[in-house]
Amino acid sequence: MSSLPTRRHFLVAAATVTVIPFAPALATPESLAAAIKEVVGEVEVRSGRVKLDIPPLIENGNAVPLTVSVESPMTDADHVKAIHVFNEKNPQPHVFNAWLGPRNGRAVVGTRIKLADTQKVVAIAETSTGQFWSASADVIVTIAACVEDVK
Amino acid sequence: MANVLINAPKTARKGETIEVKALILHPMETGFRPGTNGTMIPRNIIQDFIATWNGIEIFRMRMSPAIAANPYVSFFTVASESGTIRFRWSGDNDFSAEGSVTVAVT
Numbered sequence: 549m550s551s552l553p554t555r556r557h558f559l560v561a562a563a564t565v566t567v568i569p570f571a572p573a574l575a576t577p578e579s580l581a582a583a584i585k586e587v588v589g590e591v592e593v594r595s596g597r598v599k600l601d602i603p604p605l606i607e608n609g610n611a612v613p614l615t616v617s618v619e620s621p622m623t624d625a626d627h628v629k630a631i632h633v634f635n636e637k638n639p640q641p642h643v644f645n646a647w648l649g650p651r652n653g654r655a656v657v658g659t660r661i662k663l664a665d666t667q668k669v670v671a672i673a674e675t676s677t678g679q680f681w682s683a684s685a686d687v688i689v690t691i692a693a694c695v696e697d698v699k
Numbered sequence: 700m701a702n703v704l705i706n707a708p709k710t711a712r713k714g715e716t717i718e719v720k721a722l723i724l725h726p727m728e729t730g731f732r733p734g735t736n737g738t739m740i741p742r743n744i745i746q747d748f749i750a751t752w753n754g755i756e757i758f759r760m761r762m763s764p765a766i767a768a769n770p771y772v773s774f775f776t777v778a779s780e781s782g783t784i785r786f787r788w789s790g791d792n793d794f795s796a797e798g799s800v801t802v803a804v805t
Contacts, residue, residue: 611767635765639731642763651757651777653716658773662729662765693767 580634583641584672587632588680593672598683600671609663609693618655618673618681628655630674637667638693662693703798705786710803711778719750719758720773721786723796729764745770745790753782762790778804 584593601615620628627650633643646657655673663669670684702724711717723745730742742764750758758774776784785799 615773638765639729640763640765643765644763645761646774647759648774649757651752651755651779652775653777654775656773656775657760658720658771659760660767660771662727662767 577636579641580636580668580670583634584632584670587645587672587674591678591680593680593682595682595684597681598671598673600669600683600685602669602685602687604686605688606663606690608691609665609689610691611660612663612687612689613658614661614669615656615658616671616673616683620655620673620675622650622653622655624650625676627652627676628673629676631655631657632672632674633661634670634672635661635663635667636669637665638663643669663687663689664692665689703786703796705784705798705800707784707800707802709801710805713778713780713804715778716775717778717802718773718775719784719800720771721748721750721798722769722771723788723798724769725788725790725794727762727764727766727768727770731764743791743794745788745794747787747789748772749787750774750776751785751787752776753780754785757784778802780804 597619599617606612616631618628628648631646634641635643643661648655666688668684668686672680672682674680704722706720708717725745728740728743732740734740744764745762748760757776760772781804783799783801788796
């Protein structure tokens with residue numbers, strides 16, 4: 549007798565859970581969102597044009613190769629002014645800010661970063677026309693940076 | 700004197716886009732790690748990296764503790780005229796280092 553309401557209740561609960569849309573912009577922790585806002589202000593950040601090359605699975609978070617490339621003609625009128633990279637779970641959300649110009653020819657920046665945990669990395673490109681484009685990548689880290697003892 | 704490794708083509712055609720890579724030996728101590736005696740190791744990082752071509756800035760980067768030890772940076776630039784690409788790193792504890800490479804543009 550009592551099994552029917554329970555099942556109905558369960559089905560209602562299950563349906564409620566599944567209708568919550570997946571919203572990546574809201575899933576980022578506060579500090580990451582705050583750091584991004586500091587750079588972009590109130591301008592809308594659109595996804596696209598930016599390619600974030602980072603391995604999806606990393607054994608050692610102490611040196612993770614990362615390359616950000618942005619589609620841009622890199623002319624005086626339309627070029628990438630800056631590339632900003634942020635992370636979600638390191639002690640600080642900033643990774644680096646790089647400033648470029650038409651003299652770069654290609655908007656590509658590569659470096660190696662530290663990742664303290666399995667997390668999301670976000671790259672944002674700022675164009676000379678005032679637009680912001682972004683890409684993000686999820687990275688699984690098995691050995692984190694910053695935790696080992698020194699020598 | 701800091702150890703610096705720079706890689707760029709020795710020659711380039713005028714207008715060609717070349718890749719430049721620069722690496723410097725530096726611990727990039729984050730300031731978030733406890734040492735063997737339990738106290739935090741003070742932060743010691745490179746904060747700024749600037750590249751100039753014949754004195755004109757072509758690339759600038761602001762680093763955070765999240766940049767791996769021995770910071771490596773690669774970027775592209777258009778070979779405009781023969782000259783010297785000069786790199787300057789500066790950071791905590793008055794750290795400062797320079798490196799340069801010459802490119803012949805034909």
